[in-house]
Amino acid sequence: MGLGRPRAFDTEETLGKALVVFQRKGYEGSSIAELTEAMGINPPSLYAAFGSKEELFRKALERYVGIREDFSREAFSAPNAREVVERLLRGTADQLTDPQSPPGCLLVQGALSCGDAAEPIKEELCFRRVAEEVALRHRLERAVEEGDLPRHINVAGLARYIATVSQGMAVQAAGTATRKDLHAVVDAVMQGWPT
Amino acid sequence: MGLGRPRAFDTEETLGKALVVFQRKGYEGSSIAELTEAMGINPPSLYAAFGSKEELFRKALERYVGIREDFSREAFSAPNAREVVERLLRGTADQLTDPQSPPGCLLVQGALSCGDAAEPIKEELCFRRVAEEVALRHRLERAVEEGDLPRHINVAGLARYIATVSQGMAVQAAGTATRKDLHAVVDAVMQGWPT
DNA sequence: CTAGTTATGTATCGAACGGTAAAGAAATCA
């Protein structure tokens, strides 16, 4: 099993460092030189452990998405749709402005637009964003069946609306918005909640 | 006046071509090779006419912002806040999905995150987004004075909320959202309008 | 016409990009 020289670095730890860089500079904006420096390793170690820049990004993305899924699962467990959405948005506001990581969301900032080389990454991120929206829609559909959302409501539209606010908050966080600013946005959303 | 060999291309026209490329691929994602090909000129002509890639982008941005300002001025002329916001969001939904230009918004997709070299562009775009939000806030403050918005309302929060939705729609448009999808988002916003 | 000026096309420039070859170092296995 443990044949040959052992790795001098912890892959999970260095992956975390790479994630930070990707989150701050995006896929295209992060160079191998910058990544390796942040990870504390040399290029050949990076390629041996992660395959390529694209694979490295995908692995970082997987971790990032995993964290978000844990969080949404928790939010989805709220007793009614209103509570689900508020938990989701408040948690997003907090996460987007977490002082321990660059402001913003990898799903939005990773590669919103890019050159041809990064197109697959852009599409992957787009797919992940849609997946989150779909997950919310399913939760809202359940809410309709459980009676805490009126039947006449456009559930798909509502889910897309919440996803849109969430993504807009990511843009805001990438700019100058503070945590307090984002919560003020959530206030506005919740004030207009249906019923 | 007209000394020397005249330009063989129209600067305004080629600037428009460049704008399209920047809007589709972002600042970093657009290479000089791609820009010059789209503009139908060679690199030296580009540099003679526009100075540098960054200056070219700034000029394209200025044009883009000008168009948006014309449009918001019109929306701001609506008789009340609700109408202003709805016109703004509907118009944004249409513009983001205008089939004659790449989907999305240059202010959001141009350089949401980037490498160090593009940082000034990123900041410029951020500043422009804030400027639009501030313009809306001023219009809403007027609405409060004119009595068509209740005095107790958090105007700054409301303006930021609308800006957030607008930016979120840009992300949606950069993905798979259709014009109809975006209008469904606007529906959700308007349904929750205060008072 | 010639002289002066500006734009054009070709053919690059040095730097940075993503990615690797090669040799030495550190582990396991016999």
Place this chain on the structure above:
DNA sequence: TGATTTCTTTACCGTTCGATACATAACTAG
């Protein structure tokens, strides 16, 4: 111990990046 395997370091690969040098073409002024 020595053979084998795997990782690390150094140095570098070919390509593409943004940006230009240079010779020539197209115009105006005199």
